[in-house]
Amino acid sequence: MDVASILVLVAMTIASVAYIVRPFVSSERAMVADGEDGYSHLQVKRERILERLQELDMDHALGKIQEHDYQAQRARLVASGAEILRQIDHLWSEDPIEKAVLAHRQDTISKGANHVIGANQKPAEMHSSSIACPDCNAPISPDDLFCARCGRRLKAEKGDV
Protein backbone atom coordinates (compact mmCIF):
# COMPACT_ATOMS: atom_id res chain seq x y z
CA MET A 1 0.00 0.00 0.00
CA ASP A 2 1.47 3.38 -0.97
CA VAL A 3 1.08 6.67 0.83
CA ALA A 4 -1.63 7.93 -1.50
CA SER A 5 -3.93 4.96 -0.89
CA ILE A 6 -3.36 5.21 2.88
CA LEU A 7 -4.37 8.87 2.73
CA VAL A 8 -7.47 7.97 0.76
CA LEU A 9 -8.32 5.27 3.29
CA VAL A 10 -7.88 7.70 6.21
CA ALA A 11 -10.00 10.31 4.46
CA MET A 12 -12.72 7.75 3.77
CA THR A 13 -12.65 6.58 7.40
CA ILE A 14 -13.01 10.12 8.70
CA ALA A 15 -15.81 10.80 6.23
CA SER A 16 -17.70 7.63 7.14
CA VAL A 17 -17.27 8.18 10.89
CA ALA A 18 -18.59 11.73 10.47
CA TYR A 19 -21.45 10.36 8.39
CA ILE A 20 -22.33 7.73 11.02
CA VAL A 21 -21.94 10.04 14.02
CA ARG A 22 -23.84 13.01 12.58
CA PRO A 23 -27.38 11.60 12.81
CA PHE A 24 -26.81 10.74 16.49
CA VAL A 25 -25.53 14.21 17.25
CA SER A 26 -28.41 15.93 15.49
CA SER A 27 -31.06 13.63 16.99
CA GLU A 28 -29.60 14.25 20.44
CA ARG A 29 -29.87 17.95 19.78
CA ALA A 30 -33.46 17.52 18.66
CA MET A 31 -34.25 15.59 21.85
CA VAL A 32 -32.81 18.35 23.98
CA ALA A 33 -34.76 20.92 22.01
CA ASP A 34 -38.04 19.01 22.33
CA GLY A 35 -37.52 18.59 26.07
CA GLU A 36 -40.07 17.05 28.43
CA ASP A 37 -42.70 19.69 27.71
CA GLY A 38 -43.40 22.41 25.19
CA TYR A 39 -42.28 25.13 27.54
CA SER A 40 -38.57 24.20 27.64
CA HIS A 41 -38.74 23.60 23.89
CA LEU A 42 -39.95 27.17 23.41
CA GLN A 43 -37.33 28.51 25.81
CA VAL A 44 -34.58 26.85 23.75
CA LYS A 45 -36.03 28.38 20.58
CA ARG A 46 -36.18 31.77 22.24
CA GLU A 47 -32.55 31.52 23.37
CA ARG A 48 -31.48 30.56 19.84
CA ILE A 49 -33.24 33.59 18.41
CA LEU A 50 -31.59 35.84 20.99
CA GLU A 51 -28.21 34.34 20.08
CA ARG A 52 -28.90 34.93 16.38
CA LEU A 53 -29.92 38.51 17.13
CA GLN A 54 -26.68 39.10 19.03
CA GLU A 55 -24.66 37.61 16.17
CA LEU A 56 -26.55 39.74 13.69
CA ASP A 57 -25.98 42.89 15.73
CA MET A 58 -22.30 41.98 16.00
CA ASP A 59 -22.02 41.45 12.23
CA HIS A 60 -23.76 44.75 11.68
CA ALA A 61 -21.47 46.57 14.12
CA LEU A 62 -18.44 45.11 12.32
CA GLY A 63 -19.84 46.11 8.94
CA LYS A 64 -20.05 42.48 7.80
CA ILE A 65 -23.65 42.79 6.68
CA GLN A 66 -25.47 45.23 4.42
CA GLU A 67 -27.86 47.61 6.18
CA HIS A 68 -30.77 46.35 4.07
CA ASP A 69 -30.07 42.68 4.83
CA TYR A 70 -29.52 43.49 8.49
CA GLN A 71 -32.89 45.24 8.80
CA ALA A 72 -34.70 42.42 6.97
CA GLN A 73 -33.09 39.63 9.00
CA ARG A 74 -33.56 41.48 12.25
CA ALA A 75 -37.24 42.10 11.55
CA ARG A 76 -37.70 38.40 10.80
CA LEU A 77 -35.92 37.31 13.99
CA VAL A 78 -37.83 39.79 16.14
CA ALA A 79 -41.11 38.63 14.59
CA SER A 80 -40.37 34.96 15.30
CA GLY A 81 -39.17 35.88 18.79
CA ALA A 82 -42.46 37.67 19.44
CA GLU A 83 -44.36 34.63 18.15
CA ILE A 84 -42.47 32.35 20.57
CA LEU A 85 -43.15 34.69 23.49
CA ARG A 86 -46.83 34.62 22.53
CA GLN A 87 -46.74 30.80 22.53
CA ILE A 88 -45.03 30.78 25.94
CA ASP A 89 -47.74 33.10 27.29
CA HIS A 90 -50.36 30.83 25.79
CA LEU A 91 -48.79 27.76 27.44
CA TRP A 92 -48.72 29.54 30.77
CA SER A 93 -52.34 30.56 30.54
CA GLU A 94 -53.30 26.98 29.57
CA ASP A 95 -51.47 25.34 32.48
CA PRO A 96 -53.51 25.54 35.73
CA ILE A 97 -50.42 25.26 37.94
CA GLU A 98 -48.53 27.96 36.08
CA LYS A 99 -51.72 30.04 36.12
CA ALA A 100 -51.98 29.74 39.90
CA VAL A 101 -48.29 30.54 40.33
CA LEU A 102 -48.61 33.56 38.06
CA ALA A 103 -51.73 34.81 39.88
CA HIS A 104 -50.04 34.38 43.24
CA ARG A 105 -46.96 36.17 41.99
CA GLN A 106 -48.95 39.12 40.65
CA ASP A 107 -50.90 39.27 43.91
CA THR A 108 -47.67 39.38 45.91
CA ILE A 109 -46.21 42.03 43.62
CA SER A 110 -49.28 44.28 43.85
CA LYS A 111 -49.45 43.86 47.63
CA GLY A 112 -45.77 44.71 47.89
CA ALA A 113 -46.27 47.74 45.64
CA ASN A 114 -49.22 48.97 47.74
CA HIS A 115 -47.19 48.59 50.88
CA VAL A 116 -44.33 50.62 49.45
CA ILE A 117 -46.68 53.34 48.12
CA GLY A 118 -48.51 53.45 51.45
CA ALA A 119 -45.26 53.89 53.35
CA ASN A 120 -44.13 56.68 51.06
CA GLN A 121 -47.47 58.45 50.89
CA LYS A 122 -48.11 59.13 54.58
CA PRO A 123 -45.28 61.55 55.37
CA ALA A 124 -45.84 63.44 52.11
CA GLU A 125 -49.56 63.81 52.84
CA MET A 126 -48.91 64.97 56.39
CA HIS A 127 -46.37 67.49 55.20
CA SER A 128 -48.52 68.98 52.47
CA SER A 129 -51.67 69.12 54.63
CA SER A 130 -49.89 70.68 57.60
CA ILE A 131 -48.31 73.62 55.77
CA ALA A 132 -49.33 75.00 52.40
CA CYS A 133 -49.28 78.45 50.83
CA PRO A 134 -52.65 80.13 51.50
CA ASP A 135 -52.66 81.61 47.98
CA CYS A 136 -51.58 78.83 45.64
CA ASN A 137 -51.62 75.83 48.00
CA ALA A 138 -48.05 74.87 47.15
CA PRO A 139 -46.28 72.85 49.88
CA ILE A 140 -43.97 75.05 51.90
CA SER A 141 -41.57 74.52 54.77
CA PRO A 142 -42.09 76.26 58.14
CA ASP A 143 -38.85 78.19 57.64
CA ASP A 144 -39.88 79.73 54.31
CA LEU A 145 -40.32 83.49 54.29
CA PHE A 146 -41.87 83.48 50.83
CA CYS A 147 -43.79 80.89 48.78
CA ALA A 148 -41.47 79.35 46.21
CA ARG A 149 -44.26 79.18 43.62
CA CYS A 150 -46.21 82.43 43.84
CA GLY A 151 -43.85 84.55 45.92
CA ARG A 152 -46.43 85.43 48.60
CA ARG A 153 -44.91 86.53 51.89
CA LEU A 154 -45.54 83.86 54.51
CA LYS A 155 -44.00 85.36 57.61
CA ALA A 156 -43.94 88.87 58.87
CA GLU A 157 -40.38 90.12 58.92
CA LYS A 158 -39.03 92.10 61.83
CA GLY A 159 -40.11 95.70 61.52
CA ASP A 160 -43.29 94.83 59.63
CA VAL A 161 -46.54 95.87 61.22
Ligand SMILES: [Zn+2]
Ligand atom coordinates in the same frame (compact mmCIF):
# COMPACT_ATOMS: atom_id res chain seq x y z
ZN1 LIG B 1 -47.96 80.47 46.93
